[in-house]
Amino acid sequence: MIHLFFLMFSLIAVIASWRVVAAKHIIHAVLWLVVTFFSTACLFVMLGAEFLAAIQILVYAGAIIILYVFAIMLVNVKDLDIKAHFHKHRRLAKLLGLVIFAELGLVFLQRFTFLQAKGPLAVQQAEWGGNSEVIGRLLYTDYILPFELASIILLVAIIGAVVLAITQEKRA
Amino acid sequence: MLLSGLSSYIPVLVFMAISGAIGFLMLLIGRLWRPSHPYKEKLSPYECGIEPEGDAWERVIPRYYVYAMLFLAFDVEALFLFPWAIVFDKIGWFAFIEMVLFIIVLLIGLVYAWAKGALDWRY
Numbered sequence: 001m002i003h004l005f006f007l008m009f010s011l012i013a014v015i016a017s018w019r020v021v022a023a024k025h026i027i028h029a030v031l032w033l034v035v036t037f038f039s040t041a042c043l044f045v046m047l048g049a050e051f052l053a054a055i056q057i058l059v060y061a062g063a064i065i066i067l068y069v070f071a072i073m074l075v076n077v078k079d080l081d082i083k084a085h086f087h088k089h090r091r092l093a094k095l096l097g098l099v100i101f102a103e104l105g106l107v108f109l110q111r112f113t114f115l116q117a118k119g120p121l122a123v124q125q126a127e128w129g130g131n132s133e134v135i136g137r138l139l140y141t142d143y144i145l146p147f148e149l150a151s152i153i154l155l156v157a158i159i160g161a162v163v164l165a166i167t168q169e170k171r172a
Numbered sequence: 173m174l175l176s177g178l179s180s181y182i183p184v185l186v187f188m189a190i191s192g193a194i195g196f197l198m199l200l201i202g203r204l205w206r207p208s209h210p211y212k213e214k215l216s217p218y219e220c221g222i223e224p225e226g227d228a229w230e231r232v233i234p235r236y237y238v239y240a241m242l243f244l245a246f247d248v249e250a251l252f253l254f255p256w257a258i259v260f261d262k263i264g265w266f267a268f269i270e271m272v273l274f275i276i277v278l279l280i281g282l283v284y285a286w287a288k289g290a291l292d293w294r295y
Contacts, residue, residue: 002178045181055251063244070240073232136255140267147270150252151277154245158281161241162290165234 006046013039026077030068037061051132238290242282249278 016035023029037060044053139147217224256271285291 046178048178051255054254058251059244059247063240063247067237067240067244070232070237073230074234074237076231077229130258132255133258136259137262139252139255140259140263140270144270147252148273148277151249151274154248155277155281158242158245158278159284161238161245162285162288165238165241166288166290 002046006043009039009042009046013043026072027069030065030072033068034061034065037065049131051135054132235293238285242285242290245281246278249275 013036016032016039019032020029020036023032037056041053041056041061044050044056217228219225252274253271256267260267
């Protein structure tokens with residue numbers, strides 16, 4: 001049963017992500033990306049990573065997609081020669097694709113031993129219960145520094161967005 | 173009865189199936205039921221009753237992007253609040269001070285955006 005669902009969601013994810021790169025219309029690519037994010041979130045739930053699944057839906061399928069749509073609306077997509085632009089980097093794309101394929105092959109050859117491996121999260125999850133609770137406990141005790149660092153990174157993102165937009169507006 | 177583990181997601185799956193079926197059936201029944209006599213005026217995009225003007229591919233001002241970007245930053249901030257709220261009573265004041273620091277750093281960003289006028293809507 002669980003294998004059936006895994007197969008279903010991973011098949012949806014693979015097909016949707018193929019559609020993302022193969023879509024003729026850029027908005028269609030973004031819509032297929034939503035499908036990809038959603039099915040990936042379903043896979044996260046099946047792995048017991050509910051918090052990650054919630055983030056995937058809220059941030060990626062929600063906010064990031066909005067950002068993508070705005071970015072598309074900001075530029076004049078119709079006048080852009082997308083094909084000519086991408087085909088320039090074909091050789092690089094092939095190389096990168098080969099590297100990723102080799103990586104996936106290595107994982108496959110190791111017979112998914114990483115699935116049996118239990119990280120600190122998995123061990124604690126059995127002890128403390130919920131996935132979000134384990135993340136909370138670890139994040140706000142052992143991993144304070146990365147957590148506070150995240151706020152700095154977010155601050156940089158905010159300031160960067162404001163600076164870019166304001167200077168662009170003043171120039172226009 | 174309390175469902176445990178993955179089987180607790182069966183109701184979610186049922187919801188997904190039902191909502192998907194409703195959407196699919198509405199479109200399907202509509203397609204089978206309605207008469208179909210398309211002509212040029214009927215197929216043209218409706219723009220408040222007047223003749224459509226220009227293209228749908230219009231560039232929007234970058235101001236929208238700032239709002240989306242700010243939304244994203246504070247969305248991620250809000251996400252950090254969820255696990256914090258769950259474990260708050262177990263960790264106590266330490267977690268509270270941590271979160272106050274976190275929010276103060278992000279408030280600096282909000283104040284900066286406000287002071288720079290990124291939140292005003294000018295034309």
